[in-house]
Amino acid sequence: MTDTHQGTGPDGTGTPDPIGDGAAEAFLSHDRSLRNAPGPYFGSYGGRWMPESLIAAIDELQETFEQARADPEFTAQIAELNRNYAGRPSLLTEAKSFAEHCGGVRVFLKREDLNHTGSHKINNVLGQALLAKRMGKTRIIAETGAGQHGVASATAAALLDLECVVYMGAEDTRRQALNVARMQLLGATVIPVTNGSQTLKDAINDALRDWVANVDTTHYLLGTAAGAHPFPAMVRFFHEVIGEEAREQILEQTGRLPDAVCACVGGGSNAIGIFHGFLDDPSVALYGFEAGGEGVETGRHAATITLGRPGVLHGARSYLMQDEDGQTMESHSISAGLDYPGVGPEHAYLADIGRAHYEPITDAEAMEAFKVLSRSEGIIPAIETAHALAGAMKIGRRLAADLGPDERPSDRVVIVSLSGRGDKDVATAAGYFDLLPDDSAEQEIAEEGEQL
Amino acid sequence: MTTQPSSPDTTSGSSGSKAAAAIEKARGEGRTALIGYLPAGFPDVPTSIEAGIALAENGADLIEIGIPYSDPVMDGHVIQEATVEALAQGFTVPQIFEVVEGITRRTDAAVLVMTYWNPVMRMGVRAFAERLAAAGGAGLITPDLVPDEAAEWLEAPEEFGLDRVFLVAPSTSQKRMQTTVEASRGFVYAVSVMGVTGARTSVGAAAQAVVDAAHGAGADRVCVGLGVSSSAQVREIGAYADGVIVGTALVAALRDGGVPAVAELTRELSTGTPRTAA
Numbered sequence: 001m002t003d004t005h006q007g008t009g010p011d012g013t014g015t016p017d018p019i020g021d022g023a024a025e026a027f028l029s030h031d032r033s034l035r036n037a038p039g040p041y042f043g044s045y046g047g048r049w050m051p052e053s054l055i056a057a058i059d060e061l062q063e064t065f066e067q068a069r070a071d072p073e074f075t076a077q078i079a080e081l082n083r084n085y086a087g088r089p090s091l092l093t094e095a096k097s098f099a100e101h102c103g104g105v106r107v108f109l110k111r112e113d114l115n116h117t118g119s120h121k122i123n124n125v126l127g128q129a130l131l132a133k134r135m136g137k138t139r140i141i142a143e144t145g146a147g148q149h150g151v152a153s154a155t156a157a158a159l160l161d162l163e164c165v166v167y168m169g170a171e172d173t174r175r176q177a178l179n180v181a182r183m184q185l186l187g188a189t190v191i192p193v194t195n196g197s198q199t200l201k202d203a204i205n206d207a208l209r210d211w212v213a214n215v216d217t218t219h220y221l222l223g224t225a226a227g228a229h230p231f232p233a234m235v236r237f238f239h240e241v242i243g244e245e246a247r248e249q250i251l252e253q254t255g256r257l258p259d260a261v262c263a264c265v266g267g268g269s270n271a272i273g274i275f276h277g278f279l280d281d282p283s284v285a286l287y288g289f290e291a292g293g294e295g296v297e298t299g300r301h302a303a304t305i306t307l308g309r310p311g312v313l314h315g316a317r318s319y320l321m322q323d324e325d326g327q328t329m330e331s332h333s334i335s336a337g338l339d340y341p342g343v344g345p346e347h348a349y350l351a352d353i354g355r356a357h358y359e360p361i362t363d364a365e366a367m368e369a370f371k372v373l374s375r376s377e378g379i380i381p382a383i384e385t386a387h388a389l390a391g392a393m394k395i396g397r398r399l400a401a402d403l404g405p406d407e408r409p410s411d412r413v414v415i416v417s418l419s420g421r422g423d424k425d426v427a428t429a430a431g432y433f434d435l436l437p438d439d440s441a442e443q444e445i446a447e448e449g450e451q452l
Numbered sequence: 453m454t455t456q457p458s459s460p461d462t463t464s465g466s467s468g469s470k471a472a473a474a475i476e477k478a479r480g481e482g483r484t485a486l487i488g489y490l491p492a493g494f495p496d497v498p499t500s501i502e503a504g505i506a507l508a509e510n511g512a513d514l515i516e517i518g519i520p521y522s523d524p525v526m527d528g529h530v531i532q533e534a535t536v537e538a539l540a541q542g543f544t545v546p547q548i549f550e551v552v553e554g555i556t557r558r559t560d561a562a563v564l565v566m567t568y569w570n571p572v573m574r575m576g577v578r579a580f581a582e583r584l585a586a587a588g589g590a591g592l593i594t595p596d597l598v599p600d601e602a603a604e605w606l607e608a609p610e611e612f613g614l615d616r617v618f619l620v621a622p623s624t625s626q627k628r629m630q631t632t633v634e635a636s637r638g639f640v641y642a643v644s645v646m647g648v649t650g651a652r653t654s655v656g657a658a659a660q661a662v663v664d665a666a667h668g669a670g671a672d673r674v675c676v677g678l679g680v681s682s683s684a685q686v687r688e689i690g691a692y693a694d695g696v697i698v699g700t701a702l703v704a705a706l707r708d709g710g711v712p713a714v715a716e717l718t719r720e721l722s723t724g725t726p727r728t729a730a
Binding site for chain 1 (some may be wrong): 521522523524525526528529532536539544545569570571572573574575595596597598600601618619620621622623624625628632643646647648
């Protein structure tokens, strides 16, 4: 392979790529903890592939973050906001009827959908907005695809009295007009991005261009565990609470660790947050489900780890959907939140060492799981989350098919990260399931939504 | 990079550096070096070669040819639109060597390639370097690669004789200035303002401070880019820098008036290069 890159350690010295020296074996023999990986490198992934103009800003961010995480006052501030503003801890709900669709194994849902603003995104934005204040910044910028991270960022900015500008692909602003209005109601400015493919990756490009020009006053509140160091390790840190709570709750409710943890992966922030709680539990299998779009064989998908190759985009080396020339390819998914051609570098590393497994879920499989959960449990999930649910249905059935002679399916336990609620997706889903009158305004929105 | 030998006067050693030779030649003639940027494949490959030749024949000392890339985060609208069009026309990365060779065969200007890093990584750094050298290219300008991540590029064999032009910015710390100057070969690219490419009516006061800091860190050749579009700005920057880089204004000229407009603007810009005897 000509495109492998030997990682360079944080001290500037070359460090051997741990993929080749048995990191997974070391982990399995308990020699090495995978928790709290500090970055900038995760094996040969991660790093700071950024313009020099922004290096001072990410140095400042890294320094501020490291001081803050060691400061009891900061961690208490986060804990207080999580408890009394975001609504944490989120519940762990056993889904007994949905479990019947998962081979009869026990299924527990980690209810990030019940957080304020309706998804896990609030964990990260509160943390980063507090860091922005500590750095004396008065303005935050953010990218958003479906609008969840944009709404969460606008929320944190309103709470903490920061100016907020959200970059959003022009196509997405039309599809998600109500989310644009939500952000505006919260006081944010939404800028439609008309460059390039007008999708999430182009929104990130424009946010980076804004950041270069306004870095003195502005913090870039990146919404996922990707990008240049310290973003992947920092965003994970703010989402670790998902896995910590889930581990405690499952022990309390079942007296044991789960057999598997399932999460959807776009950039991978909810997945890395819940995985982190179980990284050092070798008996717990970790599964990330990527957007398989219309099927990985069609080329219209966002299955970055499944089919991508290592490359650099938006500041990190990771798996990347790219062509033979190294040009980023356009991704496709019915879920705007998973419609991204890159993935966080820690996931790339966990995939390579075999600690976590990544599989594609098609649009059709996700929408089936969306319907099944809605009807069996009375919970409408985000379409992103529906990918994790479809994955759990597969994993549950596999576990049930692989039981010992004296075992029952209910001896197996699966946790699913229910990363977000589906209110934002009702128009898309109603269109998908043909529930709208032909001449309704919603039908028009849904038809546009289907052109993803 | 402790294994990477480096000397504090890397950029002063001009032996084998085509970019250094071009800048020194201008200096010897009492001029500020003029560096013109155009993207490869815009509006098509043959025209981009002709436009590059027009730069060289009308007063540019160095030619900077950009590889159109899907995610050009350091570029403003004019260059983005040109590179999007080049990609839409079917430009492929290996055609960069065709463009470089097309220009170097017919002029003696030094031709540098400006590229975001992923296309180089995808081809393989060594393979890319070898092909660039074979095409007569002088080296690479790398806007999203910092020396910290450039181990493979810094280890590219000396036999190719390629220049490594890294960027420094108003936000660059003194320590990073030092390491970046040491890692550079040919010249150091001083970003004039905190921002992306695009013509500006004035180049920030920060530009001179960046150039002075780079000189202070041992750089013999520092060229200023971002925002330059007129001979008056070239003259102003020439008072403290060794070279001036013009991009967006030339791309807009090529877009609006074709190769003749590039030639005309280059002639106009070059009237700002003579230095008054000091």
